[in-house]
Amino acid sequence: MSTTSNCEAQSGPAHRIWRFWLIFLALCVSLFLTALDLASVGTALPSIVYDLNGTDSFVWVSSAYTLACTAVLPTSGQLADLFGRRAVLLVAILLFCAGSAVAGSAGSMAMLIAGRTVQGVGSGAIQVLVAIVIADLIPLKDRGFFQALTGAWCNCTANVLEMAFLYVSEYATTGVNIKRDRRGVIDSRCADLNLPLCGIAFGIVFLFLRLRKPPVQSYVASVKSMDWIGNVIIIGSATSCIIALTWAGVTFPWSSAQVLAPLIVGIAGLALALLYDAFVAPFPVIPVAxxxxxxxxxxxxxxxxxxxxxxxxxxxxxxxxxxxxxxxxxxxxxxxxxxxxxxxxxxxxxxxxxxxxxxxxxxxxxxxxxxxxxxxxxxxxxxxxxxxxxxxxxxxxxxxxxxxxxxxxxxxxxxxxxxxxxxxxxxxxxxxxxxxxxxxxxxxxxxxxxxxxxxxxxxxxxxxxxxxxxATIAPGHDLAYNAIPAIxxxxxxxxxxxxxxxxxxxxxxxxxxxxxxxxxxxxxxxxxxxxxxxxMDERWGLEEESHAEAGTSQSGGEMCEKDEPRERPCPMDAGA
Structure with a gap:
């Protein structure tokens, strides 16, 4: 790291180290929520459909989540810039918690799909905010390990949890005491686990994620600064694409108008959103840069x-x-x-x-x-x-x-x-x-x-x-999964x-x-x-850093360089 970074790091407050790791822990717990959800729902889906009599709408249990998660991703980035990382991440955790509560207590497929949609919104925003906060705290050259660590955390927990839920699911099918009630074993238990984890993540983020942010304009001005047209086009286009992909080969053939029409409209809409943000939008959600x-x-x-x-x-x-x-x-x-x-x-x-x-x-x-x-x-x-x-x-x-x-x-x-x-x-x-x-x-x-x-x-x-x-397979588009159990x-x-x-x-x-x-x-x-x-983006970072960056080094008396005004020390370097 350059002299500037070392000098600044040495003058930083010592408590920056433990605050950094607490923030990183909060980010990992937040990602764990999404990993737990992805691992459990796919395993429990067959029995959920059986319990709620949802054979006609089962595909939307996962598709509604994917649709909401995808559509909200670009919007989350702009919201984080306008309203701050901490506020948006807290709202995302609350949304995920609310969606988990609704889905876990659902008595009908409509209620379950509604809960999954809210979960998807929270999950998409959580994933974006975790990546953004890591970028705010760690320079790109040093970010690889931490980016990989969060990815490894998600993958490992998802793999372990998926195997655990699959084991419970199979035991529920063949066991003497559990029988068919796999939804009660898996889905409600996941909801029970999600809620306290949401509380832990919310508490750590609320207490310790204290980031600097640019001079705040009024909330009315921030709302007006949103790229509403661009966001509407992107959300509508992503929704159209995912609806088409959800129907394709399951509800309707790929060659049908019900699939091709929304797919073409969605792809054209995404292209239109890029053109609009490049040439028209004053504050684009997807900057041309x-x-x-x-x-x-x-x-x-x-x-x-x-x-x-x-x-x-x-x-x-x-x-x-x-x-x-x-x-x-x-x-x-x-x-x-x-x-x-x-x-x-x-x-x-x-x-x-x-x-x-x-x-x-x-x-x-x-x-x-x-x-x-x-x-x-x-x-x-x-x-x-x-x-x-x-x-x-x-x-x-x-x-x-x-x-x-x-x-x-x-x-x-x-x-x-x-x-x-x-x-x-x-x-x-x-x-x-x-x-x-x-x-x-x-x-x-x-x-x-x-x-x-x-x-x-x-x-x-x-x-x-x-x-x-x-000739022995029930008619339908899902030929593979209808055939596999009979082989x-x-x-x-x-x-x-x-x-x-x-x-x-x-x-x-x-x-x-x-x-x-x-x-x-x-x-x-x-x-x-x-x-x-x-x-690093000097508009963001831990709040206390503002006092450290203006001073001189306390070890060796060497003056910090001023020729790189956008460079800030990585928080975990303070004790180096």
Missing amino acids: IIKNRTSIAGYVGSFFHYLVLNSVVFYLPAYFQSSKLAPPLLSGLYLLPTALCISPSATLQGIIVSRTGKYRLIVSPRIKHSIAGRHRSWAAMLVGMGLMTLLDADSPIAVTIPIQIIAGVGFGLVYATIFTVMAPLEPVHNASALSFLLFVRTLSSAWAIPISATILQNALRTRLPAAFL SALPEPLQREVRDAFAASFRLVWRVMLGFCGAGLLSVALQEHVPLHTK
Whole structure:
């Protein structure tokens, strides 16, 4: 770190250290809320639908959450700039708490969907505010480790909780005492756990998240400064896209007007929002500065393909184990652990490497430095992993899938460094807008992942499954999940034919994902290496820092430099 940073850090108050870590703890607890929710609801969904008689609207339990979470992401960044990080994060936690209470006590599908919608709003805002507060407290060059640490925290807790809930769910199905009441075991318990966790997170944020902020205009003026037109266009367009993706292949065919019309309107609306914010809006929710350089654009594109492939693999690889390997749900979740457990360590390693070297293009090899793969080994690992995955068939031993998943999982974790590709060319004043837009791109990509993979899988199965087996499956668009429970009871050789058909269909899905990995790798060609700066947005930061930055060093008597006015010390450096 520069002389300026060291000098300022030494003059900072000692209690800044423990306040920083308490704030970081509050951010991790807030993220834990979203991880707990994502892990539990998917596991409990079948029995929730059974208990509430919601077979016609079950898809909206997850879609309403995704829709609300996605739509609110860009708006949250602008709200954080106008009203302050602390106030918006506190409101987000309260919204998540209220949504959890409604969903946990729901007596009907309508009430459950309403609660999930409110939860989605709170979850989206929490994710954005956590990223923004980390950016306010830690300079980009030192941010890699902490960014990876929060991601690893989320992934690890989500993986452990998902396995725990899946175990309880299976025990509830087969156990003597619990029987069918899985919703009472899982869903209400999650609501009971969410509420005190929300209280803990709210209390820590309220007490310790004391950030400086720019001179505050009146609330009326702040409301008027909102990019209302841009926000309405973005929220409406995101809603239109996600509704289309929710219906696609489940309620209506992809080629139907009910899917194509809202999808086209949504994509056109997002393009219109970008044009409006670039040329018309006085205070745009998506400033043109965050999308006008090719390196940041490459980062957004890479993030889109990263999350598209990652979510497809995590969602459908267990289905491969259940269909082609006849693994029960709990065992299929265990078989996925090599992927899940490699993502967090590799993401953390990536953060440490970036913090130590400042090279976010990930370990350049002098011998192949001019090749794209050499400049970005993470995409190469994803390509190799997905390429090997296309070779899996019904006879592939489980032991063979482990190293394949490890390679892919390492690649998935390392590609999280695209956040540095986005942020490096931008001034810190754009932290909130850039981070909220990046999360918007990632979440929208996740919404695309499942429908695209589902369509490929469904079409492949219809041409590969034996006619005798297809005749026994209930009509509907969700062919794969209707068929999987029946495979284990089939006689030979029909069972073998069905297992082979599923394996061949999944290979087609992996080939398409391999193509998306290639597209992500090509996005690296657009990147220029921009050094990671140590500047921070001087409008924000811990409140007490304002007194430390004007003084001289108390150790050595050396005067702090004044030629870098936007640079502030990282709070955790105060005791260095």
